[in-house]
Amino acid sequence: MVKKIFPALIILILAGGVAFFVFKSEPRLNKNFETSHSFFKKFPFHLGLDLSGGSHLVYEADVSAVADDQVSESMDALRDVIERRVNLFGVSEPVVQVQKSSFVEGGDEKLIVDLPGVTDVEKATAMIGQTPLLQFKTEAPAGTPQEVTVDENGNASLNFSAQFVDTDLTGRYLKRAVLEFDATTREPTVSLQFDDTGTKLFAEITKANIGKMVAIYLDGAPISTPVVREEIPNGQAVISGDFTPTEAKQLVGRLNSGALPVPISLLSKQTIGATLGDKATKAGVQAAIIGFLLIVLFLIIWYRLPGIIAAISLTVFITIMLALFKLIPVTLTAAGIAGFIIAIGIAVDANVLIFERIKEELQAGRTITDATSFGFSRAWLSIRDSNISSLITATILFWFGTSLIKGFALTLGIGVIVSLFSAIVVTRIFLKSISFIGEGKIARFLFLSGLSK
Amino acid sequence: MFIVKYKKIFLSLSIVLVVLSITSFFVFGVKTGIDFKGGAITEVSYTDTRPDQETLSKNLESLNLGSILIQPTGENNYIIKSRDLSEAEHSLLLETLSFNGQESLTEANFNSIGPSVGRELTRKAIVAVILVSLAIILFIAFAFRKVSRPVSSWKYGFIAIVTLLHDVIITVGVFIVLSNFYGLELDTLFVVAILTILGLSVSDTIVIFDRIRENLRNSGGINKINFGEIVGHSLEQSFARSIATSFSTILVLLALFLFGPVTTKYFALMLTAGMFIGTYSSIFLASPLLVLVEEKQNKK
Secondary structure (H helix, E strand, O other): OHHHHHHHHHHHHHHHHHHHHHHHOOOOOOOOHHHOOHHHHOOOOEEOHHHHOEEEEEEEEOOOOOOHHHHHHHHHHHHHHHHHHHHOOOOOOOEEEEEOOEOOOEOOEEEEEEEEOOOOHHHHHHHHHOOOOEEEEEEOOOOOOOOEEEOOOOOEEEOOHHHEEEEEEEHHHEEEEEEEEOOOOOOEEEEEEEOHHHHHHHHHHHHHOOOOEEEEEEOOEEEEOOEOOOOOOOOEEEEOOOOOHHHHHHHHHHHHHOOOOOOEEEEEEEEEOHHHHHHHHHHHHHHHHHHHHHHHHHHHHHHHHHHHHHHHHHHHHHHHHHHHHHHOOOEEOHHHHHHHHHHHHHHHHHHHHHHHHHHHHHHOOOOHHHHHHHHHHHHHHHHHHHHHHHHHHHHHHHHHOOHHHHHHHHHHHHHHHHHHHHHHHHHHHHHHHHHHHOOOHHHHHHHOOOOOO | OHHHHOHHHHHHHHHHHHHHHHHHHHHHOOOEOHHHHOEEEEEEEEOOOOOOHHHHHHHHHOOOOOOOEEEEEOOOEEEEEEOOOOHHHHHHHHHHHOOOOOOOEEEEEEEEEOHHHHHHHHHHHHHHHHHHHHHHHHHHHHHOHHHOOOOOHHHHHHHHHHHHHHHHHHHHHHHHHHHHHHOOOEOHHHHHHHHHHHHHHHHHHHHHHHHHHHHHHHOOOHHHOOHHHHHHHHHHHHHHHHHHHHHHHHHHHHHHHHHOOHHHHHHHHHHHHHHHHHHHHHHHHHHHHHHHHHHHHHHO
16 A cells, blocks of 8 residues: 555655745745745746736837848847847846747837836837937037027027037947046046047047047037047047936946947837736736636536545646746746636646546446556547647747737646646556555445446 | 437537627627727826816817727726827826826826737737648648548548637627627737637547547447447547536636636636537537538448
8 A cells, every 4th residue: 555655645745845846936925035045036926017017018120221131130239239228227127029020920020128017108118219329529610600699587698509510429439338436526427438430530539629628418418528638549538427326327328238220110018007917916816716726626526536636636737837937937927827727727627538537447347446547548549639739729829929829828838738747647646546445335436426326 | 329310400500600600790890909900098097086087088189189988997097098109199198187297197007009010910810720720630630540431530620620610700709799798809818719719629629539539440340330329429428528627617717707807807708608619519510510421421
């Protein structure tokens, strides 16, 4: 008897371990989450935007000016630039993806930006779309008429812009920008390093303007107008405007992220408020728990002893699924949870197929042990074929989908594979291990199902 | 078995349902949501009591955003449906909704989709249905290749597809009728529901075909047996399983419908309908059709 129960015990212990992992690594369940080992902190559930709140933006990239063989390269460059800009928001886990044009995806090159927790969609799109324009201007030659305007109150103001003329030096020739703090004043400054062309241009400008002002314009407004003391041949410049450290940091980020390689336009945008997402998550979890309990109740009433085994097998299935969601990781959305729920149905189906077969074999007069093993091998073909067809569907959906459909297909697909494991390994081992109850009348009653006696 | 014996009655019933569904499509038409036709949905939640709908509607008219639909929802919320909005229009809308800042509100949900996205979704959905169907015909023809007599394995695949179309058409019909009464709109989740029903319907049909395949194999001399009897016998055997499975799946789906998130409410309902019809059709349509095909073959 011990020998028979042993494999079942191992399964239970392993499943317990997996359940422990799911529990420990989930801040919403584990009250001591903050103090637990850093290993567990690495694996929280990844909630999609519809559950956690946030913004989902779809951009279309205009690649008509790009040669065909360079489209994919410039899309990757575009993604990198946008990713750098997005990272400036300080959003946790932003996702920036390129959706390539193909027969499957349709004709347009698209860029998808997911910003969890960002509900101010306008600020987000503004920051993504913004290209920092850095210009260097020199003093206008003496004799340029000064434009003075006098307003209603009699205050005169000088038109500053007219006093400077454009040079060829712009942010295009920037190699990188770095945030620094002035050694004496502790004020944040932005130090610039030009590339080769920029270095040459900057040397020329500084050489020609010793003792004069060079104005640094950002997005059309002067931010700093230092006076040149000497020629600067090494291509280094420092902007010391009246920055707050945050402003300086953002400026550095924007300068470094550079200009977009291809123009983009916003196709669609979606924002989900955090409370709405929270509600959806709670409702989803509640529905899953109620659904699970209903199934367990039904299985036990209808299938008796095997029903209890199916319930255990189903619990193992759900535990493995949750652990996989954390480990892979799968981003959970409302549609993803729906896929998971369908997968629960498929997992139950495998058990039901097996039990119905066992019942038939019992009614044909076999012993419980024989009926179990025959029932298994007979049910296997049906389980295999129906699961393959579900897998085909899940694969095609995943291959196709918009992000919503993909989430659904992924949880469904994983669910089908794990359900095969839970039916074949877990249910089988448990059925074998309870054969110690013998072949008596009660044992037979427990193995039958439904209304049969 | 009675299902095989009275197959013509069940087949007629299915035909009637399919015809009714197609008719409802033409009579009621399909209301597509912004996922397909483009547009914007803005949901705002007022901190205090929400303002009067008529005042709001008058204020919004002055924005010139075309036809705008205002629906109250929940305690203090409004859902505003309009054409797709640019950044400027969106902020203008929010400003108007808050009476230029007099009423404090939070934006619970904002979704704006350009029309081209919708066209793409439609195309993808159609291609997906076709691809899934083809892949499944191929798979069934392959899986049943050893039982090409008395009915060729291609026909099993073909019948599975007929059953599948039957399920999808009737589910869409149910949706159209529901949408007419409850104002539902066709969205991406609905497409997911249809594609799922596709998968579930086929796997349900396959389980029964599997049983027929097994019984055919065990019956020995193929020419001497009565195909109809074998199908009937197979149905009897897989009856309980089909019902137990769909019953337990429907249990979870109903839980999802009753207690789940608002977004997947009607998705769950559609799946429940699809699951039910899928189980019905694999018992009452697929197998009788198989017998019918065999009988037609024999007459030739």
